[in-house]
Every structure is written in structure tokens, then in C-alpha cells.
Amino acid sequence: MANANDKANCQGTVVKRDKFIQLKRAWYKFSLNKTSVIGLVIVVAVAICAIFQPWLAPYPHHAGEFVDFANVNCPPCKEHWCGTDGVGRDILSRIMYAFRGAFTLGLGCLALVVPFGVVMGLIAGYHKGQWISTFIMRVTDVFLSIPPLIMALCVCAILRPTLFNSLLAVSVSWWTWYCRLVYSMTSSLRNEMYVKSAELTGASTAHILFREILPNCFGAVFTKMTLDMGWIILTGASLGFVGMGEQPPIPSLGTMVADGAKYIPGQWWISICPALAIMIIVLGFNLLGDGVKDMLSSEE
Amino acid sequence: MTRKTLTIMAMLLCTCLIIGLAGCTPKAPDPQGELSAHDDMESIIRFGRDWPTYIDPGVGSSYTCQVAHANLYDPLVFPNTDGTVRPHVASEWTVSEDGLTYTFKIRQDIKFHSGNLLKASDVAFSMNRLLTIGEGFSHLYHGVVKECYAPDDETVVMELNYTFGPFANSLVRFYILEEDLVMANIDKSVDTYGEYGDYGKTWLLTNDAGSGPYKVKEVRLEEYVMGERFDDYFLGWEENAPKNFMVTNLNDPVAQRTAFANKELEIARDNLPQETYAEIEKMGGLVVTKSATGGWNMMLNTKNAPTDCVYFRKALAYAFDYDTLVASILPGSAKSTGPVASVLFGKNHDLPGYEYNLDKAREMLSKSKYANDPDKWFVSLAWCAEVPEQEKMSLMFQASLKELGITLEITKTPFSVMTANAQTIETTPNASIVLWSPSFLEAGDVFKSRYHSASTGSWEQMEWLLDEELDAMIDDALSTVDNDERGRKYRAIEEYIFDLCPTIWMCANDSKFAVQPYVEWPIATYYKENVPALMPGGFDLYFRDCKVFLDKK
Numbered sequence: 001m002a003n004a005n006d007k008a009n010c011q012g013t014v015v016k017r018d019k020f021i022q023l024k025r026a027w028y029k030f031s032l033n034k035t036s037v038i039g040l041v042i043v044v045a046v047a048i049c050a051i052f053q054p055w056l057a058p059y060p061h062h063a064g065e066f067v068d069f070a071n072v073n074c075p076p077c078k079e080h081w082c083g084t085d086g087v088g089r090d091i092l093s094r095i096m097y098a099f100r101g102a103f104t105l106g107l108g109c110l111a112l113v114v115p116f117g118v119v120m121g122l123i124a125g126y127h128k129g130q131w132i133s134t135f136i137m138r139v140t141d142v143f144l145s146i147p148p149l150i151m152a153l154c155v156c157a158i159l160r161p162t163l164f165n166s167l168l169a170v171s172v173s174w175w176t177w178y179c180r181l182v183y184s185m186t187s188s189l190r191n192e193m194y195v196k197s198a199e200l201t202g203a204s205t206a207h208i209l210f211r212e213i214l215p216n217c218f219g220a221v222f223t224k225m226t227l228d229m230g231w232i233i234l235t236g237a238s239l240g241f242v243g244m245g246e247q248p249p250i251p252s253l254g255t256m257v258a259d260g261a262k263y264i265p266g267q268w269w270i271s272i273c274p275a276l277a278i279m280i281i282v283l284g285f286n287l288l289g290d291g292v293k294d295m296l297s298s299e300e
Numbered sequence: 301m302t303r304k305t306l307t308i309m310a311m312l313l314c315t316c317l318i319i320g321l322a323g324c325t326p327k328a329p330d331p332q333g334e335l336s337a338h339d340d341m342e343s344i345i346r347f348g349r350d351w352p353t354y355i356d357p358g359v360g361s362s363y364t365c366q367v368a369h370a371n372l373y374d375p376l377v378f379p380n381t382d383g384t385v386r387p388h389v390a391s392e393w394t395v396s397e398d399g400l401t402y403t404f405k406i407r408q409d410i411k412f413h414s415g416n417l418l419k420a421s422d423v424a425f426s427m428n429r430l431l432t433i434g435e436g437f438s439h440l441y442h443g444v445v446k447e448c449y450a451p452d453d454e455t456v457v458m459e460l461n462y463t464f465g466p467f468a469n470s471l472v473r474f475y476i477l478e479e480d481l482v483m484a485n486i487d488k489s490v491d492t493y494g495e496y497g498d499y500g501k502t503w504l505l506t507n508d509a510g511s512g513p514y515k516v517k518e519v520r521l522e523e524y525v526m527g528e529r530f531d532d533y534f535l536g537w538e539e540n541a542p543k544n545f546m547v548t549n550l551n552d553p554v555a556q557r558t559a560f561a562n563k564e565l566e567i568a569r570d571n572l573p574q575e576t577y578a579e580i581e582k583m584g585g586l587v588v589t590k591s592a593t594g595g596w597n598m599m600l601n602t603k604n605a606p607t608d609c610v611y612f613r614k615a616l617a618y619a620f621d622y623d624t625l626v627a628s629i630l631p632g633s634a635k636s637t638g639p640v641a642s643v644l645f646g647k648n649h650d651l652p653g654y655e656y657n658l659d660k661a662r663e664m665l666s667k668s669k670y671a672n673d674p675d676k677w678f679v680s681l682a683w684c685a686e687v688p689e690q691e692k693m694s695l696m697f698q699a700s701l702k703e704l705g706i707t708l709e710i711t712k713t714p715f716s717v718m719t720a721n722a723q724t725i726e727t728t729p730n731a732s733i734v735l736w737s738p739s740f741l742e743a744g745d746v747f748k749s750r751y752h753s754a755s756t757g758s759w760e761q762m763e764w765l766l767d768e769e770l771d772a773m774i775d776d777a778l779s780t781v782d783n784d785e786r787g788r789k790y791r792a793i794e795e796y797i798f799d800l801c802p803t804i805w806m807c808a809n810d811s812k813f814a815v816q817p818y819v820e821w822p823i824a825t826y827y828k829e830n831v832p833a834l835m836p837g838g839f840d841l842y843f844r845d846c847k848v849f850l851d852k853k
Contacts, residue, residue, distance in 0.1 A: 067696045247712075249695060266579050
């Protein structure tokens with residue numbers, strides 16, 4: 001009995017060590033690309049700012065109902081690194097708070113669109129040639145034919161402009177890309193031997209889809225998710241720019257850019273600082289996504 | 301594609317998108333480019349705000365429309381800078397003893413742009429057309445004018461349904477159109493107005509039928525209206541008077557400043573951010589503050605909770621920081637003490653006005669029917685997207701209300717949406733910020749247009765007062781011919797409205813304008829020298845009185 005336990009423990013240790021080595025190897029491959037590491041650092045830094053904003057921001061109360069007309073349009077200085085806006089609020093604090101909204105939008109949107117899009121893609125791909133596949137893919141085509149920003153604007157215009165509604169608005173058209181991606185992978189994977197074997201052994205469709213095919217799509221889906229984060233945040237910023245995002249006083253990067261645009265070039269910092277913040281966050285996710293893609297493709 | 305290429309492409313794309321976002325301000329039209337194709341275009345005054353959609357005085361009523369009307373057409377009487385009126389198309393007039401019949405003598409030396417002489421029948425035609433169409437400023441005469449006819453070429457008679465004290469003053473909004481020209485251009489394929497087809501509305505969108513100092517030269521839909529000097533104008537021309545004018549849709553602060561810097565804009569519009577005026581002043585522009593005939597109003601919907609309670613409304617009024625508004629957001633503006641601007645006839649100068657006092661606001665809140673129901677302390681506020689300064693006012697108010705525990709939800713709303721929302725009680729927000737000015741310079745117009753039940757459902761009254769007692773008081777005052785008596789009644793009405801507190805009278809509309817140093821604009825000179833000068837909207841930009849000094853350009 002003791003021998004059996006020792007053997008199991010030994011096997012567990014080996015598995016853990018293998019996983020650790022795998023992880024180490026993955027990190028090694030990831031770290032080979034320096035720009036990907038920069039991307040990861042940016043994303044982590046932004047995430048820290050978003051999560052710990054109340055403690056990190058120099059003036060956290062400036063993100064709420066606050067005005068200070070004695071300090072309006074103050075240029076970047078020691079007290080206000082990114083200056084203040086037209087009602088005297090610290091722009092850096094508001095950017096840090098806006099990161100939280102941007103992350104919520106990105107993650108929330110992906111949490112909605114990925115499961116739905118992936119499931120639709122699996123069903124359509126596995127049943128390729130059947131009516132259900134045709135139906136799903138034609139619906140997908142209809143949604144794909146409408147530019148995501150236009151669709152989001154329409155949805156936001158109908159609903160009240162809030163973060164949650166922006167999230168819904170972006171999600172309405174974003175799932176189609178995951179559906180397309182998984183559809184093409186599934187329609188090819190369904191002819192693989194291991195899928196055929198599972199079918200012959202009488203495995204259920206759900207088992208085949210979620211246990212046999214889905215794990216093989218994870219890499220591509222995960223890479224796309226990383227790359228999409230940046231684009232979703234950018235779309236959210238565009239909504240904010242046209243007034244369809246978060247409403248005042250809640251900070252939103254797009255709204256801040258729009259508010260400052262009318263003061264350019266005199267008070268450039270009001271618009272440029274949040275614009276740079278958008279650039280940094282999108283760039284971070286894109287570089288990270290590149291790295292993830294390289295890492296996963298080399299593993300394959 | 302290599303990883304490096306992809307990365308570079310991603311970086312480039314991000315940079316382009318961000319720069320695109322930051323630079324996505326409305327593109328200014330290129331008036332200079334347009335103008336360079338024309339001769340004599342240097343002597344021009346260009347004013348940018350929004351495109352005057354309806355240059356037909358029977359239809360349009362927005363500020364830029366008023367500017368176009370004042371320059372393309374002649375009114376029956378002309379406003380003076382002290383709020384009174386003087387003869388213009390009508391050389392004189394008499395009023396019957398009962399105050400119900402006005403008889404006007406029409407000048408016989410006025411030519412329309414077509415070259416034809418202006419006759420009394422054109423005046424009667426214009427009034428009947430205005431009343432039939434029922435748009436523009438027709439509300440000033442609708443129900444008041446019973447009949448308008450021309451017994452001969454020199455005389456026009458207007459019979460009223462009831463006495464209307466400020467009738468002569470209101471006629472500054474009554475412009476004369478050439479009957480023959482309009483009738484020659486009516487569209488009979490539609491029967492909107494029976495035998496008059498479309499009453500020439502379509503043709504008058506891009507043409508004029510007036511006798512004003514300028515005639516339409518070019519109308520580019522959604523962009524601008526350009527007028528050129530009418531050499532045969534009956535009052536003649538002075539040296540250096542501008543040969544052309546242009547009213548464009550150049551609205552965005554950045555576009556205004558850029559056009560001003562490039563000398564492509566002679567007069568920069570009102571309600572730009574203070575920062576923009578400061579920059580224009582640095583360029584040598586003359587920034588002047590226009591005396592207010594109207595004011596900044598925060599209209600409170602008196603039919604929707606929680607602003608349906610007068611004490612709740614008063615709490616809001618006491619929570620607004622008027623001093624900061626006039627000191628920091630709209631510097632140079634005077635505080636309002638009620639619905640009527642201090643310079644208008646009929647103003648009640650005894651009203652104390654509301655002040656920023658959070659203790660008083662709490663006291664009012666405790667008297668409110670919602671005192672024990674803080675869940676209802678939610679106020680929706682719409683601010684006009686076209687006026688950036690309103691966001692600052694909203695944010696300031698939001699911060700104040702937070703102190704009271706009231707939640708203020710702010711929404712940036714385009715004016716067109718605001719107008720649409722104003723059509724029903726349910727869709728009208730609790731509070732809406734609107735800049736309003738009277739059509740003619742008397743308290744009566746403020747009451748009639750802003751607080752009479754007849755104006756509900758329009759952007760001019762989002763308060764939805766629907767108060768029969770007030771309606772009767774207003775009608776009674778307006779029908780009073782005796783000036784002293786009418787003034788007394790006006791003051792009583794203002795006090796009555798003040799107690800209802802349907803509006804937060806934020807401050808007077810002492811709007812700023814900026815003018816190029818090579819332009820002489822009489823009104824600006826008055827403003828600069830603090831000479832009291834009141835003009836109804838549109839007449840303040842009467843370009844005939846301006847001068848353009850090309851040698852200084």
C-alpha cells in the first residue's frame with residue numbers, strides 16, 4: 001500500500017515538474033520576443049493602475065463629482081503630472097480610473113462574446129453542410145456586414161449610454177469573429193482520426209465538440225482574445241468620443257479625448273494625455289497578443 | 301508576414317487611430333477657398349455658428365436664420381438700441397382708440413431685389429402668408445391679428461382680435477416679401493396651403509424675395525448662405541460697408557479659432573469656451589460682451605418627480621453656485637434674479653433672486669414631499685452638446701447636489717434631440733439647460749414664449765407649467781395697451797413665476813463675441829464702451845452698419 005502511495009506521489013511530482021518545465025519553456029519562447037515582454041509589462045502595469053487606482057491615483061476623488069475652478073486648465077506640473085482639465089480635475093487620476101472602465105469593457109465583452117461565438121462556431125463547423133450550419137453562418141455574415149462601431153453606435157443610441165450598455169453594444173457584433181474562427185477550425189478538425197474514432201465509439205456530440213475539438217481551438221482563440229482586448233478598448237473609446245460611453249463624471253478615455261479636443265492646441269494636455277493612454281493600452285495588448293501567438297504557434 | 305512587420309503595423313495603426321480620435325473635430329468649411337473664386341470678395345463679413353436652414357422669414361426662427369432675415373429682408377419697423385422701435389418700411393402708424401386697429405403708411409421708395417417697388421399689398425401678403433404657414437415668428441401674431449389688408453398702395457390695416465400692448469414692438473419680426481415673386485415660384489404640385497401650393501417655401505430655401513440691404517448670392521445647403529450688397533437699397537450705403545456677408549456652419553471652437561487666425565472669419569460666435577476667446581484675444585481679436593436680453597435657463601420639468609415638487613425645485617435652485625458660474629465659467633455675465641433680463645421693459649427689480657446656500661437647500665428639501673424618500677432624489681439633466689460650457693455648469697451642479705445627497709445624471713444631448721424630447725412630459729428630462737432670448741424686448745414675450753401653456757411641447761418651455769391662472773395673467777397683461785399698467789402687471793407675473801421656481805435662472809446671457817481688428821461693428825463698439833445697447837437676435841449682426849477696412853486686413 002505504501003509502495004502504491006509512493007508511486008502515486010512520485011507520478012504527481014513528475015507531472016508537476018513536467019508542467020513547470022512546459023511553463024518555463026513557454027516563458028522562454030515568449031521572452032525571446034522582447035516587444036512581447038514590453039507588452040506584458042504594459043498590460044500588467046495598466047492592470048495594477050486599474051485595480052489599485054484608489055491608492056495609486058494622486059487625487060482619487062477627482063474621478064467623481066468634483067470641480068475645482070481655482071485650478072482649471074493647469075498644465076502638467078509637479079502636482080498634476082498630466083495637468084488638469086476644464087473644471088480643475090487631475091487628468092492622471094482620471095486616466096487611471098478610466099483604465100478600470102476600459103478593462104471592464106474589454107474583459108466583460110470577451111466574457112460574453114467568446115463563449116457564445118465559440119459555441120456557435122463549433123456547432124456550425126461540426127454540422128457543416130447542414131441547415132443549422134448554413135443558418136448560423138448566414139446570421140454571422142449579416143452581423144459581419146455591419147461595421148462594429150456603427151452597430152455599437154446604433155445599440156448605444158437606442159439604450160442609455162452607460163458602461164454596461166457599451167459592453168453590450170460592442171458584444172453584439174464581436175461574437176461573429178470567434179464564430180468564424182472556430183467554424184473554420186472545427187470544419188477541418190471534424191475529419192481528424194480522433195474525432196472519427198470518438199464518433200465510432202458512440203461519443204455524444206457534446207463530448208466530441210467540447211472534449212475533442214474545443215481543446216484544439218484554445219490556442220487560436222486565446223491569441224485572438226489577447227489581440228482583441230486592445231481593439232475592444234479602442235472601440236469603447238470611440239463610443240466615448242462621440243458621447244455614447246460612460247457619462248460624466250465617470251472618466252472614460254474616449255470622452256476625455258473628445259472633451260479636450262476643443263482646447264487643442266492651447267490646452268493640449270487635456271486631450272493628448274488620455275489619447276496617449278489609449279495608445280499605450282492598445283499597444284500593450286497588441287504586443288502581448290503577438291507574443292502569445294508566437295509562443296503557441298511554436299509549441300504546435 | 302514577420303512578427304516585426306506585424307508589430308510595426310500594429311503600432312502605426314494604433315498611432316493613426318489615436319491621432320484620428322484626437323483630431324476628429326468637425327472639419328471647417330473652407331470659406332476662403334470658396335470665396336477666392338469670386339471677385340470683390342475681400343470686402344466681406346463672415347460669421348460662423350450654424351447653417352441658417354430657413355432664410356425664409358415665414359419659416360425660420362433660429363439665431364442664424366434671424367441674422368439672415370435681418371440682412372435679406374426689411375421689417376415693418378426697426379429696433380432701436382434702447383428697446384424701442386422706429387419707422388422702417390412703415391413710415392408712420394396710428395392706433396385706433398380701442399387699440400384694435402393699426403394703420404400703417406408704407407414708404408414708396410423701397411425697391412425689392414427684383415427691381416420692383418414695394419407696395420402695401422406686399423405687406424398684407426407677407427402677414428397673411430406668415431399666419432397661414434404658422435411657422436417662424438408667426439406665434440407673435442397668431443390669434444392676435446384678425447385681418448390684414450391693403451386698402452391702397454400706401455396703406456396697410458391690421459385689425460386685432462384683442463388689444464395687444466407690445467404689438468408695435470413685436471413687428472420687428474415681421475418681414476416683407478415680394479408677392480409677385482413668391483407667387484411666381486410656388487410649387488403647385490403640393491397642396492399644403494391649397495391654392496398657394498407650398499407658398500413658395502421650397503424656392504425660398506435658396507432664394508430671397510426681399511428688399512433688404514443684401515440679396516442672396518449663393519446658398520450651399522448645410523454649409524453657408526452668402527449675400528451680396530443690394531446697390532439700390534433705399535437707405536443707401538456708407539463707405540467701407542461690407543459688400544458681402546456669409547453665415548456659415550462653422551461651429552466648432554477649434555475651427556472657429558483657426559478660421560479667425562487665418563482671417564477667414566470676421567466675427568467669432570458666442571458661447572465658445574473662455575479659453576478660445578483668450579486665444580483669439582492674443583491674436584489681436586477684439587472680444588466683446590454682448591448685453592443680455594435673455595439668459596441661461598435650467599428648465600425644471602414641473603410634472604415629473606421629483607421636480608414636480610416646488611420645494612424640491614427650490615432646493616435645487618439654492619444648490620446652484622451662481623457666483624462661481626459668473627466668476628469662472630461665464631466671466632463677465634451678470635447674475636439673474638428672475639425670468640426677465642434686467643434690461644427688459646417690465647422687469648421686477650424687487651426680486652431677490654436665488655443664491656447658493658446649501659443650508660437653505662436642505663431646509664427646502666426637508667419641506668419637500670420627497671423629504672422622507674431619498675430614493676426619489678434622482679434628477680436627470682440634459683445639456684446642449686453644441687455649447688461646451690454647459691458641461692462645466694452641469695459638473696459644478698452635480699458636485700453641489702452630491703453634498704445634499706441628490707444624484708444628478710448628466711447627459712450630453714444634441715439640440716435636435718433635446719427639441720424632440722421636449723414634445724412630451726414623459727420624455728422631457730427633470731432639468732435641461734437652454735439659452736433663451738426673447739423675440740422682442742419686453743417681459744411679455746418672456747412670459748408668453750416661456751411660461752404660457754401655449755408654448756409647452758417646444759424647447760422653449762420644458763417646464764410644462766400648464767398653469768391656467770398664470771395663462772390668464774399673461775393674456776391680460778399682453779392685452780393692456782397702457783404701458784405703465786402693463787409694466788405693473790408684468791412685475792406681478794414675474795413674482796408669481798419666481799415663487800413657483802420652475803426654472804433655475806442661472807445667469808444673464810452676456811454672451812461674448814470676437815471681431816477682427818479690421819472690422820468695425822457698431823454693436824461691438826457699444827459693448828466695448830459699456831454703452832447700453834439692446835438688439836433683438838439677428839439685428840445685432842446687421843452687416844450694413846459694419847465697416848471693413850481692407851487696408852488694415
